[in-house]
Amino acid sequence: xxxxxxESTIDVKDASFRGVPLRRRTLREVGIxxxxxGVFYVxxxxxxxxxxxxxxxxxxxxxxxxxVAVIGIVSIGQAIAIISGGxxxxxxxxxxxxxVAYADLVNHGVNYPLAVFIVILIGAGVGVVNGFIVARLGxxxxxxxxxxxxxxxxxxxTITNGVTIPFTYPSxxxxxxxxxxxxxxGVVALVVLAVAGTLVLRYTVYGRSLYAIGGNKExxxxxxxxxxxLTASVYIVSGGCAAFAxxxxxxxxxxxxxxxxxxxxxxxxxxxxxGGAALTGGVGGIPGTMLGVLxxxxxxxxxxxxxxxxxxxxxxxxxxxxxxxxxxxxxSYLAGTG
Amino acid sequence: MKRLRVRLVGIAALALVVSxxxxxxxxxxxxxxxxxxxxxxxxxxxxxxxFKLVGDLMVTDGKKVGITVKRFDNDFSASTALSNxxxxxxxxxxxxxxxxGTESIGNSIGAIFKRAxxxxxxxxxxxxxxxxxxxxxxxxxxxAAQIVVPIMKQKNWxxxxxxxxMLFNPGAGAEVNSNGRYFYSYVSARTPGMPKRTxxxxxxxxxxxxxxxxxxxxxxADALEPSYTAMKNELQLLPADRHLIVFTQNDDSAxxxxxxxxxxxxxxNTLIIxxxxxxxxxxxxxxxxxxxxxxSVFFEFWPEYQLAMGVSILNGVKTPPLTLAPQTxxxxxxxxxxxxxxxxxIVSPALPxxxxxxxxxxxxxxxxxxxGVK
Numbered sequence: 001x002x003x004x005x006x007e008s009t010i011d012v013k014d015a016s017f018r019g020v021p022l023r024r025r026t027l028r029e030v031g032i033x034x035x036x037x038g039v040f041y042v043x044x045x046x047x048x049x050x051x052x053x054x055x056x057x058x059x060x061x062x063x064x065x066x067x068v069a070v071i072g073i074v075s076i077g078q079a080i081a082i083i084s085g086g087x088x089x090x091x092x093x094x095x096x097x098x099x100v101a102y103a104d105l106v107n108h109g110v111n112y113p114l115a116v117f118i119v120i121l122i123g124a125g126v127g128v129v130n131g132f133i134v135a136r137l138g139x140x141x142x143x144x145x146x147x148x149x150x151x152x153x154x155x156x157x158t159i160t161n162g163v164t165i166p167f168t169y170p171s172x173x174x175x176x177x178x179x180x181x182x183x184x185x186g187v188v189a190l191v192v193l194a195v196a197g198t199l200v201l202r203y204t205v206y207g208r209s210l211y212a213i214g215g216n217k218e219x220x221x222x223x224x225x226x227x228x229x230l231t232a233s234v235y236i237v238s239g240g241c242a243a244f245a246x247x248x249x250x251x252x253x254x255x256x257x258x259x260x261x262x263x264x265x266x267x268x269x270x271x272x273x274x275g276g277a278a279l280t281g282g283v284g285g286i287p288g289t290m291l292g293v294l295x296x297x298x299x300x301x302x303x304x305x306x307x308x309x310x311x312x313x314x315x316x317x318x319x320x321x322x323x324x325x326x327x328x329x330x331x332s333y334l335a336g337t338g
Numbered sequence: 339m340k341r342l343r344v345r346l347v348g349i350a351a352l353a354l355v356v357s358x359x360x361x362x363x364x365x366x367x368x369x370x371x372x373x374x375x376x377x378x379x380x381x382x383x384x385x386x387x388x389f390k391l392v393g394d395l396m397v398t399d400g401k402k403v404g405i406t407v408k409r410f411d412n413d414f415s416a417s418t419a420l421s422n423x424x425x426x427x428x429x430x431x432x433x434x435x436x437x438x439g440t441e442s443i444g445n446s447i448g449a450i451f452k453r454a455x456x457x458x459x460x461x462x463x464x465x466x467x468x469x470x471x472x473x474x475x476x477x478x479x480x481x482a483a484q485i486v487v488p489i490m491k492q493k494n495w496x497x498x499x500x501x502x503x504m505l506f507n508p509g510a511g512a513e514v515n516s517n518g519r520y521f522y523s524y525v526s527a528r529t530p531g532m533p534k535r536t537x538x539x540x541x542x543x544x545x546x547x548x549x550x551x552x553x554x555x556x557x558x559a560d561a562l563e564p565s566y567t568a569m570k571n572e573l574q575l576l577p578a579d580r581h582l583i584v585f586t587q588n589d590d591s592a593x594x595x596x597x598x599x600x601x602x603x604x605x606x607n608t609l610i611i612x613x614x615x616x617x618x619x620x621x622x623x624x625x626x627x628x629x630x631x632x633x634s635v636f637f638e639f640w641p642e643y644q645l646a647m648g649v650s651i652l653n654g655v656k657t658p659p660l661t662l663a664p665q666t667x668x669x670x671x672x673x674x675x676x677x678x679x680x681x682x683x684i685v686s687p688a689l690p691x692x693x694x695x696x697x698x699x700x701x702x703x704x705x706x707x708x709x710g711v712k
Contacts, residue, residue, distance in 0.1 A: 053575060057574075059574070060574055063570060063571070063574065066570075067567060157385065162386045162387050163387060163616070163617070164589075164590055164593060164618060166593070176601075249563065253562055253563065253593075253594065253597050254597055255562065255593060257562045257590070259590070260562060260563045261563070300567075301571060304571035304572070305574060305575060307545040307546055309542070309543045309545060310542065310557040311508065311542070311543075
């Protein structure tokens with residue numbers, strides 16, 4: 001990207017650190033981390049294939065994919081936010097808001113594509129507020145998105161009065177219907193968004209700029225990048241993704257509820273970090289994030305099939321996640337980049 | 339002299355007006371119920387429309403029977419409940435009704451009320467020193483089982499081909515989760531070949547009962563999405579031709595489980611029980627052939643019961659250890675009796691023996707919705 005400033009022009013492709021071009025170094029680190037988690041994921045798959053009945057079946061993998069579709073879509077937006085040096089806690093409010101808004105719209109006869117579009121606009125609207133406060137007013141994203149989480153979640157409860165809204169027309173649940181061989185349209189949407197996100201981050205000026213501002217905001221500003229606009233844009237994308245995830249979960253449940261997705265912010269951040277991102281920004285990627293999402297979904301599914309007691313499931317999930325992160329870091333260390 | 343006469347006429351006219359006004363005031367005072375008591379009431383939360391309705395009705399029902407009710411919102415928070423307890427004491431009411439919604443803070447709140455020497459009622463969660471008003475979850479389980487067992491027999495479902503799926507919430511405590519356990523216990527005792535269990539032998543750690551299995555307990559967290567996910571996973575383990583009896587603890591959980599069942603096209607082999615009698619639950623009970631029972635605790639009637647209990651306490655009546663909230667399990671046959679064709683109850687179940695002391699308070703009679711109370 002060429003900056004507009006004459007004297008401070010920096011090409012992101014040429015940016016380097018310790019002699020290694022920034023982008024290549026970033027991709028290598030993410031690749032190594034993702035490879036580490038990938039190896040761990042294979043071990044998890046092998047373990048559950050042996051221990052959990054019915055795990056190694058096509059129908060179960062379709063089920064895992066359907067389960068992770070919602071959190072996967074949220075995680076794409078979250079990954080972009082984290083790569084740019086921020087994070088978005090408000091997804092846990094935007095997701096249920098999207099869910100109940102979609103249910104309400106389709107129940108009032110709005111056609112499905114238009115309803116989806118409106119819901120994404122609502123999510124983007126939450127993102128605009130986040131982006132404005134974080135980028136223009138310079139308020140910490142933790143506080144900002146915590147505030148909008150509360151507002152968006154409260155709005156969802158206000159719209160529904162706390163009551164679940166079932167779809168009047170079950171055909172509105174298109175994203176929960178099978179697209180092919182038990183694989184839901186929501187999963188297809190996740191794959192499309194993941195591929196699009198990967199391409200944007202890797203091969204566009206916009207994507208590379210996000211890595212740059214995540215790595216060093218001030219340097220990026222001095223290089224002439226429109227940091228405020230870029231920062232605001234990631235919250236808009238994240239809000240849109242979260243709202244669309246709300247549509248998908250509402251389609252799966254054939255109902256909108258203000259209580260869905262309450263843990264989606266922490267789960268999505270976990271998935272992004274598992275995928276090789278750093279909370280400090282500038283590192284990470286969508287493929288690794290998807291691996292993180294799959295790991296979370298597979299562990300939950302496998303333990304449910306093994307009928308592990310609920311309390312032990314929580315402990316085991318925490319332990320497995322710590323081991324997974326350790327695995328990734330160990331792999332980085334052995335590769336000499338840790 | 340003339341001036342004196344005018345003055346006397348004036349005084350007489352004034353006296354007439356004053357006495358008229360006084361008479362009017364007396365008449366209107368006797369027409370309206372006299373506010374005899376002031377109660378303070380802390381609602382469990384005003385965020386849920388159902389619970390908010392209870393809080394609203396507490397005030398309006400109180401007004402109807404001449405009791406001023408000042409309300410607070412505990413917001414399902416232990417710290418808020420503690421703070422509200424202090425605020426309610428400051429109001430110096432005749433009686434405090436507290437629905438804390440939080441376990442394990444009853445001792446500290448009870449101490450606050452005891453220090454202030456104000457009589458109190460504990461709703462749903464115990465408070466030391468306060469007479470207790472609550473539903474009994476076990477009756478919801480037993481009531482549902484009494485509806486389901488005949489249906490099972492009619493359908494020729496046996497222990498060999500049937501699994502009872504209990505959706506529970508491991509964080510909610512033993513009392514809340516006991517309903518499904520009583521349900522399993524009752525059904526298994528009347529189904530030859532099904533492994534027998536006492537309700538207390540099924541705990542939060544129990545995942546399966548019997549080798550087939552005859553019973554499974556899965557974590558639905560009493561919510562829509564977790565119940566959907568948990569049920570989807572469980573269906574993987576249960577053969578498609580197996581009959582399912584799904585017991586849930588609220589209607590959101592039932593809706594989530596039901597969605598998973600319909601997605602797996604297993605609704606014809608399933609009986610499901612919801613709880614709460616909300617709009618979705620009542621609609622399903624009336625129209626869905628598989629939705630065979632629906633627990634109802636008649637929240638709309640809780641205020642009048644609690645007001646009657648409060649007046650009884652102030653009248654010096656010794657209350658039983660537990661005053662039972664109105665509750666029943668609705669079937670397709672009884673839903674009309676209690677709810678008509680609407681979404682709100684029109685009549686309460688009959689008073690259980692231990693609650694009959696409430697009649698003497700004279701409060702229930704003013705609402706006319708408790709059978710046998712005149």
